[in-house]
Amino acid sequence: MADEIAELRHAIHREPEIGLDLPKTQAKVLAALEGLPLEITTGRALSSVTAVLRGGRPGPVVLLRGDMDALPVTEETQLPYASTVPGVMHACGHDGHTAMLAGAARLLSARQAELPGSVIFMFQPGEEGCAGARYMIDEGVLDAAGERPVAAYALHLSSQRLPCGMFSTRPGAMLAAADQITVTVHGRGGHASTPHRAADPIPVACEMVTALQTLVTRKFDVFDPVVITVGSFHAGTTDNVIPDEAVFLATARSFSQESRSALAELVPRLIGDIARGHGLTAEAIYAAEYPVTVNDAAEAAFAAETVAAAFGPERSELAEFPITGAEDFSYVLDQVPGAFVMLGACPPATDPLTAPTNHSAMATFDDAALADGTALYAELALRRLART
Ligand SMILES: [Zn+2]
Ligand SMILES: [Zn+2]
Numbered sequence: 001m002a003d004e005i006a007e008l009r010h011a012i013h014r015e016p017e018i019g020l021d022l023p024k025t026q027a028k029v030l031a032a033l034e035g036l037p038l039e040i041t042t043g044r045a046l047s048s049v050t051a052v053l054r055g056g057r058p059g060p061v062v063l064l065r066g067d068m069d070a071l072p073v074t075e076e077t078q079l080p081y082a083s084t085v086p087g088v089m090h091a092c093g094h095d096g097h098t099a100m101l102a103g104a105a106r107l108l109s110a111r112q113a114e115l116p117g118s119v120i121f122m123f124q125p126g127e128e129g130c131a132g133a134r135y136m137i138d139e140g141v142l143d144a145a146g147e148r149p150v151a152a153y154a155l156h157l158s159s160q161r162l163p164c165g166m167f168s169t170r171p172g173a174m175l176a177a178a179d180q181i182t183v184t185v186h187g188r189g190g191h192a193s194t195p196h197r198a199a200d201p202i203p204v205a206c207e208m209v210t211a212l213q214t215l216v217t218r219k220f221d222v223f224d225p226v227v228i229t230v231g232s233f234h235a236g237t238t239d240n241v242i243p244d245e246a247v248f249l250a251t252a253r254s255f256s257q258e259s260r261s262a263l264a265e266l267v268p269r270l271i272g273d274i275a276r277g278h279g280l281t282a283e284a285i286y287a288a289e290y291p292v293t294v295n296d297a298a299e300a301a302f303a304a305e306t307v308a309a310a311f312g313p314e315r316s317e318l319a320e321f322p323i324t325g326a327e328d329f330s331y332v333l334d335q336v337p338g339a340f341v342m343l344g345a346c347p348p349a350t351d352p353l354t355a356p357t358n359h360s361a362m363a364t365f366d367d368a369a370l371a372d373g374t375a376l377y378a379e380l381a382l383r384r385l386a387r388t
Pocket of ligand 1: 128359
């Protein structure tokens, strides 16, 4: 099946789509699933595909997820199957996830009679910032087989760090929560030569930027790390005018609910207090984006054992640290115990440590990883259903 899976991946790669509405990708998935003994439903608010395979023997439900969306990146890989859509690229490997999940649906369908339980295949749009998983949960993906899954698994290809074919997971926090902070400092403009007659927002905003870094080191446990990065800072027009306001944007990453809640409380308070200290006002909008992706310890161990049993222990890495990226599979893992597993897809001739990262215009994912990823999806479902 390896060629078939690679072909489907290339077809999706050539015609990438962004966001929640991916009609061409959805059509390719539906075509790939055609003729299989699946109960298929499509989304209303998004172009998702939910397929349920009911095994021939009674048993629980397991959910497998693959995301389908691309990114607003102009591809520079020169691959023969490179994107034909200007400004859009499958730079995060989701084309591979979709193809592998469709392959797993085929593998498991062939063993329907012996399957002790049901499998939900979750083909999800809108992972990159649109919370597609949350929409699919709202539309009932977790109840698609009639009862809640006992476990949920997602695979994610990585174009770097991991050698091709290496699987990596860990118990507990796997990926960060990512939130956005928007700060507006309200001052009072005036002549730059007489700042005492104005209320200058710039030094106050600068003080906030450095105070946020102090907050990170003084209010958070070094073993439960937090990252705050101010990535955008705007104020003023020229050297001799004090502006009315200063605005900056920051991203906040955290790995526990405790730290995340503390960020949401402490950041706006600090911003407000600094502004007040200087006789100005400020508002900090703390917008929650994706929560922490938390692997269930038992399910992560089960996934690692499954990798070792299927491919050999040398193919299974227990990641020492979580990843500071974020994932909306976190919404699934909030409700169902499961595991998020990374799969190295770095081209064999490239050094994984210097290869272009996911989201890069040069990111390359090798087809060699696809067959094993497909097999792992199927193995996880088979072994997990057989276990209970
Ligand atoms: Zn991504
Ligand atoms: Zn991704």
